[in-house]
Amino acid sequence: MSLAVTPRSEDYSRWYTDVVLKAELADYSPVKGCMVIRPNGYAIWENIQRILDRMIKDTGHKNAYFPLFIPESFLHKEAEHVEGFAPECAVVTHAGGKKLEEPLVVRPTSETIMHAMFAKWIMSYRDLPLLLNQWANVVRWEMRTRLFLRTTEFLWQEGHTCHASEEEAQEETLRMLEVYRAFAQETLAIPVIHGLKTDSEKFAGAVRTYAIEGMMQDRKALQAGTSHNLGQNFAKAFEIQYQDRDGKMQHVWQTSWGVSTRLVGAVVMVHGDDKGLVLPPRIAPTQVVVVPIYSSEADHARVSEFAVGVEAALRGRVLYEIDWRDQYKPGWKYADWEQKGVPLRIEIGPRDVEKGHVMLARRDGGAKQTMPVAALAEGVPALLEEIQASLLKRALDFREANTFEVDDHERFEEIFAGDGGFVRARWCGGAECEASVKERLKTTIRVIPFGAPDDPGPCAACGTKGTGPRVIWAKAY
RNA sequence: CGGGGCGUAGCGCAGCCCGGUAGCGCACCUGGUUCGGGACCAGGGGGUCGGAGGUUCAAAUCCUCUCGCCCCGACCA
Numbered sequence: 001m002s003l004a005v006t007p008r009s010e011d012y013s014r015w016y017t018d019v020v021l022k023a024e025l026a027d028y029s030p031v032k033g034c035m036v037i038r039p040n041g042y043a044i045w046e047n048i049q050r051i052l053d054r055m056i057k058d059t060g061h062k063n064a065y066f067p068l069f070i071p072e073s074f075l076h077k078e079a080e081h082v083e084g085f086a087p088e089c090a091v092v093t094h095a096g097g098k099k100l101e102e103p104l105v106v107r108p109t110s111e112t113i114m115h116a117m118f119a120k121w122i123m124s125y126r127d128l129p130l131l132l133n134q135w136a137n138v139v140r141w142e143m144r145t146r147l148f149l150r151t152t153e154f155l156w157q158e159g160h161t162c163h164a165s166e167e168e169a170q171e172e173t174l175r176m177l178e179v180y181r182a183f184a185q186e187t188l189a190i191p192v193i194h195g196l197k198t199d200s201e202k203f204a205g206a207v208r209t210y211a212i213e214g215m216m217q218d219r220k221a222l223q224a225g226t227s228h229n230l231g232q233n234f235a236k237a238f239e240i241q242y243q244d245r246d247g248k249m250q251h252v253w254q255t256s257w258g259v260s261t262r263l264v265g266a267v268v269m270v271h272g273d274d275k276g277l278v279l280p281p282r283i284a285p286t287q288v289v290v291v292p293i294y295s296s297e298a299d300h301a302r303v304s305e306f307a308v309g310v311e312a313a314l315r316g317r318v319l320y321e322i323d324w325r326d327q328y329k330p331g332w333k334y335a336d337w338e339q340k341g342v343p344l345r346i347e348i349g350p351r352d353v354e355k356g357h358v359m360l361a362r363r364d365g366g367a368k369q370t371m372p373v374a375a376l377a378e379g380v381p382a383l384l385e386e387i388q389a390s391l392l393k394r395a396l397d398f399r400e401a402n403t404f405e406v407d408d409h410e411r412f413e414e415i416f417a418g419d420g421g422f423v424r425a426r427w428c429g430g431a432e433c434e435a436s437v438k439e440r441l442k443t444t445i446r447v448i449p450f451g452a453p454d455d456p457g458p459c460a461a462c463g464t465k466g467t468g469p470r471v472i473w474a475k476a477y
Numbered sequence: 478c479g480g481g482g483c484g485u486a487g488c489g490c491a492g493c494c495c496g497g498u499a500g501c502g503c504a505c506c507u508g509g510u511u512c513g514g515g516a517c518c519a520g521g522g523g524g525u526c527g528g529a530g531g532u533u534c535a536a537a538u539c540c541u542c543u544c545g546c547c548c549c550g551a552c553c554a
Contacts, residue, residue, distance in 0.1 A: 004515090013548085032546075088553075109554090143478085143552055150553065203554095211554095223554065260554050295512050331514035349513055359513080477553095 005339070007274045012218040019268055020147045023277040023340045033145040033152035037261070040340060041148075043285035044264050045155065049135060051187050051282070052157065052259070055179050061131040061159060066113050068137075069104040074112035077237040081111065084204020088140045106139045111205065111230075111256060114160045115238040122162060122252060125244050129172070130162040130252075148265030149222070149477055156260035162240060162252040166231070169253035173229040176257040177210045180225035188263065189280040189392040190214045190270050191399055192224055193422070193472055195447030200431050203256075207231035213446040213472065215399040216269040219420040221446045221474040224266050227257035270395050271364075277341030278363055280391050281384040288320040288380060289337045293330045293349030306353045306373075310346065313376035318384060320346075338363060343387050344380065364390055405470070412460040416441040416475065423473040424452075425460035433462045437473070446472045 005018035020026055025041030037045065053063070072091065076082045090106040093099060107113065118130060139153045159176060163169040177194055184190045192212035202209035206228035213221045234240070235251035244250050271278040281287050292307060294300040307322060314320045323333050330347070337345060347359040357370045360380075364387050371379050402421035406412050415423055420443075427433070427445065438444050452469035459466045461473075 017547095028546080030545095084553095138554090140553070144550085154554075156554070226554070258554070262554055291513095293513055299512095329512045329514085329516060331512085331516085333515085334513095335515045347513070351513075 005274065005276055008217060015272075015274075016265075016269060017147060019272050019276050019339075020265075023268075025264065025268070025277070026147050028147075031152070033142065035147050035151050037155075040285065041264060044267070044279070044283055045261055047283040047285065048187075048259075048263055049157070052179075052183055053135070055183060056133050056157070056159065059131075059175060059179060061133045061161075063134060064132050065134050065136065066107075066110050066117070068107055070107050070110075070113045072103045072105050074116055075105055077112065078205045078234055080233070081205035085109070085140075088142060090139050090141055107136070108138055108140045109256075109258075110134065110136065110138075110158055111160065111234055112238070115234045115240060115254075118160075118162055118252070119238050119240045122240055122242050125164050125242050125250075128162055128164045128242060128252065129168065131159075131172075132161065133157060133159040146265075146477075148261055148268070150262075154261050156258050158256060158258040161255045162235075163254070164242070164244070164250070164252070166253050169231070169255050170229055173208070173210060173227050173255045173257070176255070177212065177225070177227040180212050180227065180257070180259060183259075184212055184214065184224055184263075184266075185392065187280070187282045188267055188270075189282075189388055189395060190224065190266055191392060191396040193447055193449050195449035195452075195472070197226075197447060198431070198434060198445045198471075200434055201444065203228045205230065205233055206256075207233065211447055213474075213476075214266055214270060215395075215402065215422060215474075216266070216477070217272075217398065218269075219402050219422075219474075221422065221472075221476040222262070222266050222269065223446070223476065224263060225257070225259040228255060230254040230256060271391055272341075273365070275335070276339035278391070279341035279343055281343045281388045284341065284343050285319065286321045286340075286342050287318045287384055288314060288344045288346060289333075289342045290314075290320060290322040290346045290348065291330055291333045291337075292322065292324065293347060299350045302350060302353050303348055306348055309373050310348060310358060310376065313373060314380060317377060317381050334361075343384060346380075362387055364394070366390070406460050407457070409460055409463065412473075413441065416443045416473075420475050422446070423460070424449075424470045425473055426455060426457045426466050427468065427471045428459035428462055428464035428466040429468060430459075430462070430464065433459060433464065437461045441475075443473055443475050446474050446476060448472075 005022055006014040008015045023040060024038045026035045026037050029036045085108045089108055092104040135157050137153055137155050141152060142150050145151050161172050181192055181194045184192045192214045194212045197209040197211055208229045210227045211223050212225045214224050216222055232251040232253060234254055240252045241249045242252060268277060290310060292303045294303045343363045345361040352358050357372045359368055360371055361368045404415060404421055404423050406423050406425045412425060415421060434445055448469060448471045454468060455470050456467050
C-alpha cells in the first residue's frame with residue numbers, strides 16, 4: 001500500500017477512491033458494480049441509521065420490513081414508474097431449479113410492493129395516516145458505479161406514507177425533507193440547499209419531488225436525500241381507498257422519501273483532505289484516539305499509568321481508542337489515524353506525564369494544544385463540538401464562495417465551461433431549455449430553492465422571459 | 478454499449494519488444510537497535526505469471542480465443 005492519497009488538485013475522482021479505500025470504508029467486491037462496506041464504513045452508516053432512525057420515529061413513523069422480491073406485474077401498474085425503473089431492474093426468472101411462472105423483480109424501491117399491502121390494510125379514514133419506514137437494501141443496475149455514490153446494490157431508508165388529504169401529504173413531504181436538511185447539517189456537518197426538483201428530475205411516478213443538495217469540494221452537487229409527493233398516482237394504480245366520514249370511497253394521498261449510503265460518500269467528499277478522511281465527531285465511530293509515546297521500559301510504565309487517568313476522564317463521555325500497537329512509531333500512528341478521519345488525537349508522552357497534561361491535535365486542521373488531565377472530561381467533548389461546528393462552517397464558506405448569482409448568458413456558459421459551482425439564475429421554466437443546457441454543459445437544475453422570491457426576467461440559459469424564482473444550476477454526481 | 482488502460486506474491490509494479498533459473502518496493506515472520514510526524518540493520522516465508530488452446534527442445538514473454546477489473550462517455554439515490 002502506498003502511503004499517501006492522490007492530492008485533490010491532481011485528480012479529484014482518484015482522491016475520492018483513494019480515501020475510501022485507504023480509510024478502509026469499503027472495497028470492490030467480486031461482483032461488478034457492488035461494494036463491500038468494511039467495518040470502518042459500516043460503523044459510520046450505523047451511526048447515521050441510529051440518529052436518523054430516532055428522528056424518523058420522533059416524527060411518528062414506525063419501522064417495518066417488506067420483501068426483496070416484487071412480482072414483475074406490480075411494477076407495471078403505474079405507467080411512469082415502470083418507465084423509470086424497468087431498465088435498471090434485476091429480474092429473477094428461475095428459482096428452485098425451475099422457471100418461475102411470473103418473474104420477480106429485485107426491488108429498486110418498494111413503492112409497489114408496499115402499496116399492494118396498503119390497499120389491503122386501509123379501509124377507513126380511521127386507518128390514516130399510515131406512516132411507515134423501512135431500512136433495506138435495493139438494487140439498481142446502473143451503467144457506471146462509484147463506491148458509495150452509486151453502486152448496484154445500496155443500503156437506504158425508505159419512508160412510505162398514506163394520508164387522507166392532499167394538504168396532509170404535502171405537509172408530510174416537506175416535514176421529512178426538513179428532517180433530512182437538519183440531519184445533513186447538524187449531524188453530517190453538510191450544508192444543503194433544499195427545494196423542489198424540476199419535472200425532468202422528479203421521481204418516476206411522483207407529482208413533485210423535493211431534494212437536499214450539497215456542494216462537494218470539486219464544486220459539483222450531490223443529491224443527498226429526496227422526498228416525494230406521490231399524489232394519488234399510486235393510490236389509483238393500486239386501488240388504495242378508504243371510506244371517509246361521509247361514507248364515500250376516496251383514494252389516499254401518498255408520500256415517499258429516502259436517504260442512502262451515498263451519504264457516506266458525501267461526508268468523504270465534503271470534509272476530506274489530502275491526508276485522507278475527516279469525520280464530523282457526531283458520526284465518527286472513534287472520536288478520539290490516544291497515542292502513547294515511550295521508548296524505555298520505564299517511560300512505558302509511566303505513560304501507561306498516566307493513561308489510566310486519561311481514560312477515566314474520557315470513558316462514557318466520548319468514543320475513544322488507545323493505540324498501544326507496539327510495532328508502529330508514533331508518527332506512523334498519527335498518519336494512520338488521520339487517514340481514517342478520527343476527529344481528535346491525544347498524545348501522551350514522558351514530557352506530558354511530567355507536566356500532568358496531554359497534547360491535543362485536531363484533525364480539521366486546527367493547531368495542537370495542551371490540556372491538563374483534570375480538564376479533559378469537560379474539555380474534550382467541548383472541543384469535539386467545536387470541531388463539528390467548524391467543519392460545517394468551513395463547508396458553508398466553501399459553498400458560498402462558489403455560488404454565483406448570474407444574469408448574463410456569457411457568464412453562465414463561462415462558469416460551467418470552467419471551474420463550475422452553484423449558479424443562481426433565472427430560468428424560463430422550459431424543459432427543452434433545461435435539456436439543451438444538460439446536453440451542452442452537462443449541467444442541470446438541482447433545485448428550485450425554498451424561500452427564494454419570484455424574480456422575473458430573461459432566462460440565463462436561453463434568454464426567454466421567465467416568471468418563477470431563481471434556480472440552482474450545477475454539475476452533479 | 479462505444480473509447481482507453483490493465484491482469485505477474487497480500488498491495489503497488491518491473492520483466493514481455495529480442496523465448497532459456499520469476500524479480501523489486503511496501504506489507505508479513507524472526508532477532509536486535511529504535512520510538513514527540515509514516516525508523517533502521519540482519520535474516521526469512523510467500524507465485525497454477527487471469528483462464529483455455531496453439532507454436533517451440535523450451536512460453537510470463539510469440540499467436541488465437543476467452544474471462545475479469547479500472548478509467549472516460551450515454552442512464553441515475
